[in-house]
Amino acid sequence: MSVTAQSVWDNCLSFIKDNIQPQAYKTWFEPIMPVKLANKALSIQVPSKFFYEWLEEHYVKLLKVALVKELGNTARLVYIIKMENTYGNKKPFTEKIPSSNRSGLRAQEIDVPTKNKSPELKNPFIIPGIRNVKIESQLNPNYNFDNFLEGDSNRLARSAGMAVANKPGGTSFNPLLIFGGVGLGKTHLAHAIGVEIKDKYPEKTVLYISAEKFTQQYIESVKKNTRNDFIHFYQLIDVLIIDDVQFFSGKSGTQDVFFHIFNHLHQNGKQVILTSDKAPVDMQDIEQRLLSRFKWGLSAELQTPDFETRVSIVKNKLYRDGVEMPDDIIEYVAKHIKSNVRELEGAIISLIAQSSFNKKEVTIELAKQVVEKFVKNTKREVSIDYIQKVVSDYFQMDVSTLQSKTRKRHIVQARQLAMFFAKKFTKASLASIGSQIGKRDHATVLHACKTVDNLSSTDKQFRKYVEDLTKKLSL
């Protein structure tokens, strides 16, 4: 029997089918058509660029295994994208893209717009004294200034970022602290600054790292007795970008080591860029000396984008994905999803996905369904401050009373409820919850959570408190 694109693909499909969920198979693999087989290169047609990116992001390993099984180690995969979501008079058109090299399914050396995941930081510690070490910047080139759209909500932060990128360490924005709510582009902007610096000054050592990873590395270095190497490594960097510094809250060892690194970099004219989900004045459990340094440069806020900016963000995303969509639909989505750009993008992706798979045209009806589901499924992120406020209001007391040391029963209960909900609705550690709610330790929080659990099953009135507060906090 001769080997054809169809026969190779059919065999791949039966292997893939056995290895993923039926729904995922239906959604992502049934719509694919094998088109051509030439020199161990299988061309498959996918319905949109988004579809291709999704396959590359989530299924490329599986595709590789399946294809290598069929065609051997030199197997290659080429995507042919058939743009079906075109509107107006435009005819559908196709575009050929080879699978990324990431998969090992090598095709021609063409620049493929793959979503680069930062590779793991390889052995971050080096021996002090050896300077010409190559440090992987961990930057994501997909987050750049070109696709970080400007609006009133981000003008200050974006311009300051540009200024820093033009002259790292040479402006008064040092450190540059970018702060703002969830999903408003802090990480994107921080990467964009780093990417721009790397473009302009390739010889500069730039490092992007999340505060969480920095903390893990630090803990590891203490365990391995390599704290000095850790410090030396960070002192070699020209542009240090630390994402989500609020994570340092309550971690005095990490704060201390960061303080020393910061001072060294700052004194030597190196640039520090930080992001945080809150302004320095609202940061809890960060040492005063560090907070005061955060304020040395510029703290620039990212606010929620206005309607026009949301529309531009969506249009830009669609343009980059090679998808067209009528303006009224874009405006509908931008009007209803306001507070978080990630959610806005999520809704658009979901809309493109729905229309690709079900071969449906994107209509207002479909947009309504997606937005509705999306908004419903998105749990509002609540902060510990907000929980304390809601609980205090409910029991008609001040937050300071709730946090006080008093042992009066109704105040203790309110405090325990606040701790219980902080555990339930936030990702904060027990220690961090304790320190934010009346400076207690983690054991007190654990005890509070157990007490609330016990009382809810034995005390009817108490159960009512829990139910009422759950409703209020889930609204």
Ligand SMILES: Nc1ncnc2c1ncn2[C@@H]1O[C@H](COP(=O)(O)OP(=O)(O)OP(=O)(O)O)[C@@H](O)[C@H]1O
């Ligand atoms: N002005 C903008 N232009 C284009 N895309 C944006 C803009 N702002 C945010 N985004 C996009 O929104 C998504 C969320 O942004 P990002 O991850 O940077 O937010 P964040 O503030 O770091 O969120 P978190 O608080 O969860 O860490 C990203 O895909 C980003 O590209």
